[in-house]
Amino acid sequence: MAALNRWTAQKRDIEMQKNMGKATYMGGALPDTAAYGPYKQNKRPKIASEVKTVKECEHWRQDILRGVAKKIAEIQNAALGEHRIRDLNDEINKDLREKGYWEDQIKALGGADYKSQPKRDVETYGAELAAHSGYKYFGAAKDLPGVRELFETEVIPDAPRKTRKQLFLHIQPDYYGWRDEEDGMLLLEEKMAEEEAVKKLQAEWKAEQVVKASKKRKAPKDAKDKEEAAKEDKPEEEAKPKEPEVEKPKGQDFADFKAYVDVPTMQDIERLIVQKKKETLLKKYAPEQTESKD
Template sequence: MARNEEKAQSMLNRWVDMKNEEKRKPKERRPYLASECRDLAEAHKWRSEILREIGVKVTEIQNEGLGEHRLRDLNDEINKLLRERVHWERRIVELGGPNYTKHAAKMTDLEGNIIDVPNPSGRGPGYRYFGAAKKLPGVRELFEKPPEVKKRRTRYEIYKRIDASYYGYRDDEDGILEKLEAPAQDDMRRRAVEELERIKAIRSEAMKMVKSGEVASVEPTAAPAVEVVLFEGVEDVVEEERRLEMEEELERTKVQQEFVAHVPLPDDKEIERMVVEKKKKELLSKYMSEELMEEEQEAKEMLNVNR
């Protein structure tokens, strides 16, 4: 009895499904060309249908046990649906809808990294691989990165990035170092000015005492520093006097010295004659050979001609 009831129930179910199918409208077929669609809502509907088909096929292609031929066919079908989706998205934009291409997914390798494969395996631009199709023979090599070869840098490549910042010449451009060093710099400048004023005062006092022939008396607390300053002041005075005396002596010797020529100097006519002779020799050497000049000289000697 149970068996017959199951059969009847099965037949009843099929009869109910058949009646429901009769009441339904005939299944509308997606247009072959996206340009044939004139309604924005229908364009969204066909795009959603394509996305569902892509999702089903992408889920199916994850199974590595389907075989190489089935995986390749599935991958081709998915790429065909992707191209069709692009046509519908372009049509949606033409009809005034949103632009879905801005947020399109990018291709990834086996590790999930985004890569750019413009024309792999010669199947045209934009061809992509999904799921187990990435591990097929001849496809895995497209996603494998070549091993990086560490190239030894040359001396030029090492030094071309070294600039003034490397040596610390621009450390104070941001103004932070200047603010930190300003108090210490002011303190050092103030101490240097005070020390200079003190030395100037001691040196001027020492100069007065040296000129007057008196001996300067110093306090025991500042004896070493003051003695150095006093000795420096005396040495400066003596050195200045010696320099002045030497300059005066040099001026007197310059006035007393006179130039004496021990060799007779030629006059203007003699200089002019020597210049003419030199130019004559240059012209002769330019237009006459050495043999001709030697024959001319021998002829002059034989004839006793000086000129």
């Protein structure tokens, strides 16, 4: 339908020309010099920086997108052959690079920044290898010999490690539990859990006390049983009269001790202390007598 509207517009523009009227136009293919649209008889400039209006840049960007969409639809056909598919894929990548130049020019002229926006156009249909950034494969080009193996054996690089600043960037007080007391339900659950834990500990303590009490009751019975068994096993030993125990003097434990050094008694120690005190007093108050004795 778009092609029909375009053809009728071309025909109308030709008929309006002075040197060509309805009688001379016999139908068929229109000449290349047909004038239609806002940029009639103009080809897309090879250098985007030569265009100085945002409107014209937008026009050529849309023109590239239309051409890329047609080529992507064509490259879906795997019966085109390997060479044709490779050529189409190269042409699509070339047009996408040119589209990027027009987007840069639009931004430089004060227009929209298309590169910062999420991609919603034909670029989303392409698959890109991590080792060949900037070149994409579309449609049947992904299944070409040599390309499929690259996609299967491609090692996805690890994500860059975040810095400490990035890790703490979005942390809020909730992460540290500073605002837990503001939640009434959480406090209620904590109280219920605490009560259950206390009840459980009390039940365990009571069970331990019951076990200990039962052991204490069984202990004397076991002792009596052992004594009775010992009496039955050794009746002769118990029949013999026990010899009276004689208390040993406390000093008898050291009877076997032998001193190989003269140990001074308390009297000798007191005598030596008195002698030392006398000598110190004489040295202090009568140094002449001490010198004469020496």
